[in-house]
Amino acid sequence: TTVRPSVVTELTDPVSLLVVAVKAASLAAAVRRVSPGAVAGAAVLPLLNGLEHVQQLRRLLPGSTVVAGSIGRFEGHSPEPGVVVQRSEGALIRVASDALAAEALDRAVAPLRVTGIDVVAGGSEAEVLWEKAARLAVLAASTVASGRTVGVLRSEPRWAARMRTALDEACAAASAEGVPLDPAAQWPVIEALPADLTTSAARDAAAARPTEPSSSTRPSPSRNTVACGRSSKNEVPPSAVSTTRRRWRSPAS
Numbered sequence: 001t002t003v004r005p006s007v008v009t010e011l012t013d014p015v016s017l018l019v020v021a022v023k024a025a026s027l028a029a030a031v032r033r034v035s036p037g038a039v040a041g042a043a044v045l046p047l048l049n050g051l052e053h054v055q056q057l058r059r060l061l062p063g064s065t066v067v068a069g070s071i072g073r074f075e076g077h078s079p080e081p082g083v084v085v086q087r088s089e090g091a092l093i094r095v096a097s098d099a100l101a102a103e104a105l106d107r108a109v110a111p112l113r114v115t116g117i118d119v120v121a122g123g124s125e126a127e128v129l130w131e132k133a134a135r136l137a138v139l140a141a142s143t144v145a146s147g148r149t150v151g152v153l154r155s156e157p158r159w160a161a162r163m164r165t166a167l168d169e170a171c172a173a174a175s176a177e178g179v180p181l182d183p184a185a186q187w188p189v190i191e192a193l194p195a196d197l198t199t200s201a202a203r204d205a206a207a208a209r210p211t212e213p214s215s216s217t218r219p220s221p222s223r224n225t226v227a228c229g230r231s232s233k234n235e236v237p238p239s240a241v242s243t244t245r246r247r248w249r250s251p252a253s
Contacts, residue, residue: 011038017111018064020046020057021071023200024212027053031060039064043108045095047071049136049212051129067097067105068125070132073118075194077203090116096128130179134170135186136199138163143202144211151195163190 011018012035022030027048040063046053047069057066074091078084093112097105105121112119142153142163153159164187171181204211 009033011035014038014040014042016042017108018042018044019112020044020048022048024048024050024053025210027056028060031057034061036061036063041065043067043100043105045069045109045112047093049133049140051133054125054129065097065099065108067095067100067108068128069093069095070128072132075197077200090118092118092120094120094123094128094131096121096123096125098125124179126177126179130174130177130181134167134174134181135190137170138166139190140199140201140212141166143199144205147202147206149195150190150193150197154191154195 010033015038018034018039020027020030039061042064044057044061044064044066046057046066054066054068070093072092072094073088074086075088076084076086093109095105095109100108102122109119109121139150142148142159143150146153146159148156148159153163164183167186167190168183171183171186174181201211
């Protein structure tokens with residue numbers, strides 16, 4: 001299938017759905033290119049990683065309805081401006097809204113229901129965000145710290161143990177925030193990932209680009225899980241997710 005979408009540097013024409021798919025560090029600059037009138041009454045679907053961007057977009061685009069979303073089963077990267085390499089065959093997009101009724105949410109994301117994209121609507125906003133953030137915190141931290149792919153990390157007992165510990169604690173942080181997540185159910189998702197998969201954070205680190213964990217725009221998913229765990233009434237131990245690259249990496253690792 002060949003498509004030729006229109007390309008503009010600023011959004012001024014009204015739209016019914018705006019998908020925000022920039023990295024965290026580019027979010028504020030990207031929103032400045034959106035005319036408030038263009039999204040008045042529109043649904044805004046951010047596909048960023050982490051937890052805090054939904055509220056940030058609501059502050060920046062008050063005339064729109066910002067819903068929560070995540071994207072999975074997708075691997076792609078941009079090795080140079082204007083070039084996108086997509087290694088996966090499709091994608092899974094999960095969406096939720098605490099404000100819109102189910103029917104209204106379905107109508108809002110209808111343009112995304114095309115061949116190759118599975119759209120699942122439902123649940124709470126927190127559930128959609130945390131379900132990915134808990135896993136990604138583990139994957140991003142481990143791939144950046146080790147420089148290894150997911151398959152290698154799973155196969156090395158020391159790294160697999162570290163990842164499982166981090167996943168336990170990320171899920172504990174999610175549960176403390178009212179989103180029960182079972183590590184036993186989350187680990188098979190990591191096991192099913194392609195062996196040669198890495199994360200965008202690891203690619204950025206390898207190319208000496210700013211990574212999402214070092215972004216000044218918002219905390220990374222790992223910092224978010226730790227911060228929420230520590231602020232909760234429930235006691236959540238300092239997460240292995242938040243350990244520094246120095247602590248995770250050793251000459252023998």
